[in-house]
Amino acid sequence: MKYIRYRYQDTVSYGILEGETVREISGGLFGGRSETGTIRDLQKVKLLCPCEPTKILAVGLNYQSHLGTRTPPAEPAIFNVPISALLEPGGEIRIPTGAEETHYEGELVAVVGETTRNVTPVEAKSRIFGFTCGNDLSERNWQKNDLQWWRAKGCDTFAPLGPAIAGDFDWSGGRITTRVNGKVVQEGPFSELLFDPPTIVSYISGYMTLYPGDVVYTGTPGNTTAARPGDVVEVEIEGIGVLCNRVAG
Numbered sequence: 001m002k003y004i005r006y007r008y009q010d011t012v013s014y015g016i017l018e019g020e021t022v023r024e025i026s027g028g029l030f031g032g033r034s035e036t037g038t039i040r041d042l043q044k045v046k047l048l049c050p051c052e053p054t055k056i057l058a059v060g061l062n063y064q065s066h067l068g069t070r071t072p073p074a075e076p077a078i079f080n081v082p083i084s085a086l087l088e089p090g091g092e093i094r095i096p097t098g099a100e101e102t103h104y105e106g107e108l109v110a111v112v113g114e115t116t117r118n119v120t121p122v123e124a125k126s127r128i129f130g131f132t133c134g135n136d137l138s139e140r141n142w143q144k145n146d147l148q149w150w151r152a153k154g155c156d157t158f159a160p161l162g163p164a165i166a167g168d169f170d171w172s173g174g175r176i177t178t179r180v181n182g183k184v185v186q187e188g189p190f191s192e193l194l195f196d197p198p199t200i201v202s203y204i205s206g207y208m209t210l211y212p213g214d215v216v217y218t219g220t221p222g223n224t225t226a227a228r229p230g231d232v233v234e235v236e237i238e239g240i241g242v243l244c245n246r247v248a249g
Contacts, residue, residue, distance in 0.1 A: 002164040002241070003029055003130070005052075006045040015040065017164050029165070030113055030129065030212035047089045049161045050132055051111055051213040056081040056159060057204055058107075058136055062194050062219025076195045076203045079149055081136075081217070085159035093137060093227065093247045094157045101140040104227050105220035106178030106186050106235035109134035110197040111165050116210040124201040127210075130167040131197075133176075133235045133243035134217045135160040137227070160233075161215065166240045171197060176221065179234040188221030195219075 002017040003025075014029055015022040022040040027033040029051060060077040061067055087093065095102045113129025136159065143152035171190045178186035190196075195203070197218055204210060227233060229249040236242045 001167045003050060003167060004162075004164045005048045005050050006040075007048060008040055008045045012048065015045075017042065047163050049086050049088050050163065050165045051215065053083065053086075053214045054211045055208075055214050056083060056085070056217070057214070058153070058217035059195065059200055059219045063188060063192050063221040064194065065188055065192065065222045066220055072194055076200050078200075078204060079153065081159050082150075082154045084156055085154050087157040087160040087245060089160070089162040089243055089245070091157065091160065091245055093160065093233070093245050094155075095227070095229070095247065096151075096155050099139045099142070099155075101226050103138050103140055103224040104178060104180065104185070104233050105136040105138055105224055106176050107134045107136050107217045107220050108171060108174070108176060108190060108197070108237060109161065110201060110216045110218060112201065112210045112212060112214040112216070114212055116201065116205045119202055119205050121196075121198040121202040124205065125198040128197060128201060129212070130165040131169045131171055131237075131240060132162060132165045132215075133237050133240055134215070135178075135233060135235050135243060135245065136217050136220060138224075140226075159217075160235075160243055160245045162243050163241045169237075169239050174237060174239060177236045178220075179236070180227070180231050182232075186220065186222045186224065192221065193218060 024038040116127040175189040231247040
């Protein structure tokens with residue numbers, strides 16, 4: 001089942017997505033949700049980020065194809081991204097003044113479904129509500145030269161998320177494709193993840209409590225290049241959907 005969060009007129013709601021139809025639900029995603037009986041046309045609603053996290057965590061260097069000649073990390077390389085970096089599907093990526101090498105990074109994103117602390121990977125698997133698409137925009141010069149990645153990874157609009165959360169998605173057999181202006185620039189199977197989603201969530205939970213709606217970007221495959229003004233970046237995961245954002249011109 002796929003879930004979306006959307007605005008219709010002045011009201012924000014959650015819904016179940018089936019083709020071009022949205023069935024409104026009440027109670028949020030993680031409580032006693034139920035269908036209200038209201039049905040909307042997908043084309044008549046404004047898609048928002050599919051959940052409202054209290055925190056965004058992300059993993060670096062999680063595909064051998066992205067590592068290159070670097071030594072694989074012994075444990076997940078976790079970093080924080082501020083909530084203010086979130087960007088809804090269709091939203092415009094804004095590259096700030098002074099940024100010269102802002103790269104796209106298409107990623108599988110795990111959405112936590114219940115309060116999670118100190119769990120094993122087996123337990124973590126059941127705490128993941130579902131998966132969505134993400135784009136971890138990264139300013140390489142700042143990433144390399146700043147003491148912290150606060151602006152390299154955390155500028156406004158640097159964390160596009162969506163369009164839907166697939167609650168029954170089998171990541172183990174999936175793959176991701178990133179396109180820029182229709183050209184494939186990244187792709188790879190999730191079987192190549194160095195640390196899989198349950199392992200990542202388990203690891204994080206040993207240090208901080210995760211809450212329903214928190215999201216974990218799981219890393220990007222292959223090589224990346226800089227996004228340019230006017231570029232249209234699409235991150236596609238079959239079974240979830242296509243996250244599409246344009247870079248402001």
